[in-house]
Amino acid sequence: MISEPGWVLRPLSFEEYLDLEAQAPLRHELVEGIPHAMARAGRSHNLILTNLALGPKARAKGWRLYLTEMKLKVGEGTLYYPDLMVVCTPPAGKPLLRGKPLPGGGDSL
Secondary structure, three states, rough: OOOOOOOOOOOHHHHHHHHHHOOOOOOOEEOOOOOEEEOOOOHHHHHHHOOOOOOHHHHHOEEEEEEOOEEEEEEEEEEOOOOOEEEEOOOOOOEEEOOOOOOOOOOOO
16 A cells, blocks of 8 residues: 655646756656657658658748757647747747747748
């Protein structure tokens, strides 16, 4: 019989998450403060991403195209690793983190 829990799950602050993620061997998304381990992408997944013809169109418009390693913060306690992200604003802040996308967007590809 277990009389005491070995650990207590609690929401992480955004800074706690970033510190832990920088040292973690696996990537984790943060959903309402709770980290969730991510599965690794397979060969088919990577082929689909690299075969997308968005790169030249995005660059022609001055946009940046990010694949898998860029984090997207969508709320104070929620952060994802999108498979593909097109960013239309200049980079700012942390090099592997983007903020919440603006509503309305702009030109489509």
